Amino acid sequence: MYTWLTLNTSADLAQLEGHISGEYDPKGVAERLVDGISDAVKGVLIEENYIDKDYRSTYYNFYAKKGQRYRPDCVRLHFFDQTVSFDAHSLRLSCSDRLADHYYGYIVLRPTGIATIGRSIVSPDVRRGARGYIVSAEHKVHLLGYKLLVEGFPSMDQHNDISVCAHAACWSILRHYSERYSIYREFYTYDITLMAQEFDPGGLVPSKGLQLSHAERVFQEAGAFPVHITRDGPDDASFFRQISAYVESCFPLFAAMYREGHAVAVIGVERHQVAPPASGGVRFAWDMVASLIVVDDNELPYLSIPARSGSSIYSAEDIDAFIVPLPEKIFYPADAVERLAPTMFKLGSLVGLPAENETIIRYFITTGSSLRGFMRERESEYDQKLLETVMLLPFAQFVWVVEFATEAQWATGQVAARAVIDATASLREVMPFWLFHSRTHALVFDRQTISLELTAGMRGMKLAGMENTAFTRMEQNLRPIRTK
Amino acid sequence: MTDNEKKEDPKGTGVFSQIEGLTPVDPAALEDFKRAMTEKVIPEIVKVVEQRRVLAADSRRRHLKY
Numbered sequence: 001m002y003t004w005l006t007l008n009t010s011a012d013l014a015q016l017e018g019h020i021s022g023e024y025d026p027k028g029v030a031e032r033l034v035d036g037i038s039d040a041v042k043g044v045l046i047e048e049n050y051i052d053k054d055y056r057s058t059y060y061n062f063y064a065k066k067g068q069r070y071r072p073d074c075v076r077l078h079f080f081d082q083t084v085s086f087d088a089h090s091l092r093l094s095c096s097d098r099l100a101d102h103y104y105g106y107i108v109l110r111p112t113g114i115a116t117i118g119r120s121i122v123s124p125d126v127r128r129g130a131r132g133y134i135v136s137a138e139h140k141v142h143l144l145g146y147k148l149l150v151e152g153f154p155s156m157d158q159h160n161d162i163s164v165c166a167h168a169a170c171w172s173i174l175r176h177y178s179e180r181y182s183i184y185r186e187f188y189t190y191d192i193t194l195m196a197q198e199f200d201p202g203g204l205v206p207s208k209g210l211q212l213s214h215a216e217r218v219f220q221e222a223g224a225f226p227v228h229i230t231r232d233g234p235d236d237a238s239f240f241r242q243i244s245a246y247v248e249s250c251f252p253l254f255a256a257m258y259r260e261g262h263a264v265a266v267i268g269v270e271r272h273q274v275a276p277p278a279s280g281g282v283r284f285a286w287d288m289v290a291s292l293i294v295v296d297d298n299e300l301p302y303l304s305i306p307a308r309s310g311s312s313i314y315s316a317e318d319i320d321a322f323i324v325p326l327p328e329k330i331f332y333p334a335d336a337v338e339r340l341a342p343t344m345f346k347l348g349s350l351v352g353l354p355a356e357n358e359t360i361i362r363y364f365i366t367t368g369s370s371l372r373g374f375m376r377e378r379e380s381e382y383d384q385k386l387l388e389t390v391m392l393l394p395f396a397q398f399v400w401v402v403e404f405a406t407e408a409q410w411a412t413g414q415v416a417a418r419a420v421i422d423a424t425a426s427l428r429e430v431m432p433f434w435l436f437h438s439r440t441h442a443l444v445f446d447r448q449t450i451s452l453e454l455t456a457g458m459r460g461m462k463l464a465g466m467e468n469t470a471f472t473r474m475e476q477n478l479r480p481i482r483t484k
Numbered sequence: 485m486t487d488n489e490k491k492e493d494p495k496g497t498g499v500f501s502q503i504e505g506l507t508p509v510d511p512a513a514l515e516d517f518k519r520a521m522t523e524k525v526i527p528e529i530v531k532v533v534e535q536r537r538v539l540a541a542d543s544r545r546r547h548l549k550y
């Protein structure tokens with residue numbers, strides 16, 4: 001059964017209560033949606049009797065075993081803009097052009113009475129207060145014979161009994177991985193509760209919470225290689241720089257807050273419009289971050305939390321540890337890049353870098369093929385010799401990219417220099433580079449031979465014609481939020 | 485090709501032989517960087533990676549519930 005609600009403003013979502021059975025908590029859901037969804041949503045299609053694979057995984061293994069009787073099916077709410085209408089007789093959705101371009105995603109409601117918001121993929125563009133850039137993937141949605149797409153990040157409320165916040169954060173990250181990367185399979189909610197333990201803990205044990213080691217185990221069981229970084233006291237700037245580096249690399253983070261006993265997925269950043277004043281010395285991309293965007297199972301997705309303590313329920317400063325589920329071949333840790341990058345100013349006479357105290361350093365992981373693709377799309381920004389060099393260098397699959405920009409360049413999305421570091425390098429390598437170049441000079445490294453004589457494996461190259469080109473910052477990893 | 489390069493890559497199959505416009509780098513220009521890396525940066529990296537390992541061991545026992 002399908003019911004269409006037309007909305008003038010998001011406040012009209014209160015109508016949900018009149019159309020949905022009480023066990024889905026439509027009143028509580030409507031209150032949250034009124035606060036969290038923008039007025040760009042003008043139509044909601046209520047899809048009843050929806051079979052949700054994640055809820056079913058918990059129904060078969062938990063709810064069906066209880067004395068209290070639970071329904072096996074869910075309700076799904078689909079969000080559309082003002083151009084879409086619905087004919088209840090023909091069950092046809094009409095739109096002046098491509099329907100998928102006017103779809104803002106869905107929220108599944110579970111028949112559990114409490115914490116009813118289940119698997120949801122909502123466009124960040126209609127989340128009130130969400131700004132910045134996020135890790136995202138395209139999710140396919142089948143509705144009434146239409147194939148729709150929504151780009152976003154998965155989220156759900158914790159069940160309280162069968163799963164807690166840490167399960168929900170693991171699930172969000174792994175569902176994103178299974179949609180974005182074909183090497184990861186899909187894991188349902190109940191799978192996550194089992195993966196966290198060495199043996200089946202039985203129904204209510206998950207509600208007692210998870211230890212961080214369990215979350216690490218979930219990612220490892222899923223085929224990822226989790227890196228666990230713990231903050232070393234209140235002044236560990238490197239910890240926060242790594243948060244922004246991994247997010248800018250398109251890896252969502254499982255973030256733990258000890259005091260709150262809470263876990264969230266960190267999935268995006270919002271940058272300051274104007275760079276904060278320099279306090280002397282080199283600055284990092286983290287210094288430009290105004291807020292982090294998180295998926296918190298107690299809130300609607302894309303919650304913005306300030307980078308520094310503020311009026312929000314918590315801030316990035318409350319994060320004590322994070323786990324980043326990486327692919328296998330990233331051996332050179334962010335802690336090493338963090339320390340190597342400022343040292344590269346000592347190669348400044350060979351490459352030509354801005355003054356250290358005027359520079360903002362940004363570092364992130366990407367693949368060699370993404371880097372080549374990025375440069376190929378912007379051929380006019382590069383000396384042809386440099387472009388050929390990047391095409392010929394036999395990069396390992398993953399590389400660390402370090403970009404150096406002045407404040408003025410940062411504001412316009414440009415850089416002064418870029419280094420490409422081998423992500424498979426060893427900790428003790430003096431020159432873990434593939435390439436280091438500015439607008440005028442490049443250093444090229446041969447990593448096919450091992451020589452103790454540093455100059456044997458490197459060459460210089462003078463570049464021409466790049467003095468006034470754009471030399472664009474490499475941003476393609478994250479999706480900008482286009483507030484509607 | 486210099487004599488050293490011929491010794492290392494006598495058939496000219498290395499990546500440098502495929503790229504035009506490359507010039508040798510003055511070893512003296514690398515000294516500062518090399519010294520900083522070997523005396524300060526690499527020992528720091530090794531130390532911080534070990535510190536992170538110890539901190540993570542403690543962190544693993546932390547409980548998350550809410």
